[in-house]
Amino acid sequence: MSDLLADYRDETLGCTRCPLAASRTQVVFGSGDPRAELMFVGEAPGFHEDQNGIPFVGQAGKLLERLLDGIGLTRTDVYIANVIKCRPPGNRDPHPEEIEACESHLFRQIELIRPTLVATLGNFATKLLSGKPAGITRVHGVEQQVVLGGNAVTLYPLFHPAAALYTPSMQKVLEQDFARIPELLGREARSSESQGTLTTPASAQALEPAHAPAVQLGLF
Ligand code: URA
Numbered sequence: 001m002s003d004l005l006a007d008y009r010d011e012t013l014g015c016t017r018c019p020l021a022a023s024r025t026q027v028v029f030g031s032g033d034p035r036a037e038l039m040f041v042g043e044a045p046g047f048h049e050d051q052n053g054i055p056f057v058g059q060a061g062k063l064l065e066r067l068l069d070g071i072g073l074t075r076t077d078v079y080i081a082n083v084i085k086c087r088p089p090g091n092r093d094p095h096p097e098e099i100e101a102c103e104s105h106l107f108r109q110i111e112l113i114r115p116t117l118v119a120t121l122g123n124f125a126t127k128l129l130s131g132k133p134a135g136i137t138r139v140h141g142v143e144q145q146v147v148l149g150g151n152a153v154t155l156y157p158l159f160h161p162a163a164a165l166y167t168p169s170m171q172k173v174l175e176q177d178f179a180r181i182p183e184l185l186g187r188e189a190r191s192s193e194s195q196g197t198l199t200t201p202a203s204a205q206a207l208e209p210a211h212a213p214a215v216q217l218g219l220f
Contacts, residue, residue, distance in 0.1 A: 002034045005112045012085060018101035020086035025050045030081030030109055037185055039079040039115035040064070041106065041125040043160065044094050050087035055080045060162035063171075064121075067161070067178045079113050081106060083124045094124060103128060111149030117184050118153050122160030127219040129155055136160070141177040143184060154184055 009029045015021060028045040031054050040056075048058035056064050056075075065075055084094045084102040094102075106128075110118065120126040123136045130144055136157055144155045158178070164171040 002112065005034045005109070008108055008112060012105055015085065015102075015105070018086075018098045020084070020088060020098055023089050024086040026053045027085045028053055028055055028082065028087070029085055029105075030079060031055060032075055032079035033077060034079065034113055036077065036079040036113060036115055038073070038077070038117045038119065038181065039081065039110065039113055040119045040121055041129060042080070042082045042121045043124045044082050044084045044091075045087040046091050046162075047087070049082075055082050056161075059165055060160070063161040063165055067175065070175065071178060071181050079109075079115065081109055083128055099124070099128065107149055109149075110153070111151070114149070114151055116154060117156060117181070118148060119156045119158050119181070121158055122163065126155075126157040130157070131219075133219055140173065141180070156181070156184055 012029055013027050015027055024045075028049045032039075042055060042060075045055060046058055046060075048061075049055050055061070064080075068074060068078065083106060084098050085105055086098075086102075088094055088098070118129060120129050126136050126139060127133060129148060130139070130146060136159060139157045140159055142157070144157075146153055146155045148155075156177075159170050159174045161174065164174045
């Protein structure tokens with residue numbers, strides 16, 4: 001981990017900005033390559049993540065690893081984090097004030113890692129990082145140009161693997177959207193098998209300015 005990211009991680013481990021500090025086992029900061037070109041942002045740690053301190057180690061994480069494998073990557077090639085760093089009790093949705101309290105941790109992570117492509121998994125990450133209220137069903141698979149952590153970034157919304165786990169049709173779309181990641185990274189796809197059939201046109205939008213807090217934007 002780069003020194004600055006490691007230092008920032010150490011700072012966050014004792015975070016008490018929101019009431020989730022009282023119920024969590026530990027802060028789940030993020031994991032992977034601190035210089036990754038590709039970063040994934042999920043929603044919040046679940047039971048297994050809270051126990052292990054690593055994002056996406058449960059069933060949704062297994063699916064994410066399979067999807068990465070399909071495009072020739074492993075989780076050590078990318079960086080994986082969440083919108084909020086502590087498990088909401090019973091895996092309920094994050095509350096707006098929890099997101100507001102935690103979002104600067106994510107923005108600082110992005111600033112330090114400087115990914116060129118940020119894949120948001122599900123509604124919470126997509127709405128926060130796009131700064132727009134459009135839901136994942138509308139915007140998945142369509143890249144957007146945004147500024148995050150002071151850098152121009154391609155944002156690529158995807159269905160959340162946990163949602164796709166039990167819905168084969170959604171999993172199929174997630175696979176197809178995933179298959180465009182090599183192209184978005186400016187790389188050749190590994191094989192023709194990893195190229196999806198979905199040909200969603202790119203909708204290049206104007207660069208977004210730095211984000212106002214999600215709650216002010218009325219996103220959640
Ligand atoms: N779901 C998430 O959004 N994040 C995790 O870390 C695990 C499951």
